[in-house]
Amino acid sequence: MKLYYTKGACSLAPRIVIHELGLPCEFEEVDLKNKKTKPGEDYLTINPKGAVPALVTDDNQILTENAVIQQYLADNNQASSLLPPIKDFNRYRVLEWLNYIATELHKTCAPLFNPSLPQEIKDKFFIPLLKKKLDYVEKALEKNRYVAGDHFSLPDAYLCVILFWLGSFKIDIGEWKNLSRYFAELKNRKAVQLAFQEEGFA
Numbered sequence: 001m002k003l004y005y006t007k008g009a010c011s012l013a014p015r016i017v018i019h020e021l022g023l024p025c026e027f028e029e030v031d032l033k034n035k036k037t038k039p040g041e042d043y044l045t046i047n048p049k050g051a052v053p054a055l056v057t058d059d060n061q062i063l064t065e066n067a068v069i070q071q072y073l074a075d076n077n078q079a080s081s082l083l084p085p086i087k088d089f090n091r092y093r094v095l096e097w098l099n100y101i102a103t104e105l106h107k108t109c110a111p112l113f114n115p116s117l118p119q120e121i122k123d124k125f126f127i128p129l130l131k132k133k134l135d136y137v138e139k140a141l142e143k144n145r146y147v148a149g150d151h152f153s154l155p156d157a158y159l160c161v162i163l164f165w166l167g168s169f170k171i172d173i174g175e176w177k178n179l180s181r182y183f184a185e186l187k188n189r190k191a192v193q194l195a196f197q198e199e200g201f202a
């Protein structure tokens with residue numbers, strides 16, 4: 001298996017999942033600006049959408065879309081604590097969160113990474129929008145230790161990356177009591193630490 005990634009990007013989420021599962025995997029860095037892999041291959045021939053992550057499975061399929069890669073990793077390794085099986089209603093609770101993080105949180109962060117977007121627009125529109133969406137998570141974490149319940153599952157790996165990004169947007173996670181507690185707990189996990197260390201973050 002091989003995961004195409006960029007340091008500090010959302011591809012950190014499947015890297016965390018891979019380590020949670022203890023799977024052997026090769027990691028190949030992608031320069032997103034030039035759409036080139038570290039060995040100099042044209043990344044668009046691997047993922048024509050030009051985004052990370054992309055996973056090459058053991059049977060040589062190329063799978064893209066973060067939330068789907070994570071589901072594939074869990075299902076293919078019978079990791080029912082990360083993603084409950086079909087017909088278990090909790091599966092849909094976990095997927096509901098995974099989808100919220102991908103489509104609401106991640107996509108609200110994307111413009112904040114755009115150097116061409118004026119800071120004023122970020123401050124007036126995208127930061128308040130992101131904070132509003134985080135307020136929703138904060139509320140859920142009042143009663144749940146992890147987003148989908150009492151144990152770590154796929155959306156927690158993804159949300160961990162989003163929370164890690166807050167510092168680069170100059171958003172202080174200390175504004176949210178439960179999110180702060182949750183993020184500190186996530187950072188104590190072995191798989192999370194390993195994933196961050198591998199990408200050069202302490």
Ligand SMILES: N[C@@H](CCC(=O)N[C@@H](CS)C(=O)NCC(=O)O)C(=O)O
Pocket residue numbers: 009010011032049050051052053064065066067102
């Ligand atoms: N729909 C994709 C989007 C992934 C995505 O936005 N990746 C970012 C890094 S966090 C990226 O590669 N951006 C560069 C680009 O899209 O050109 C997914 O969910 O996997």
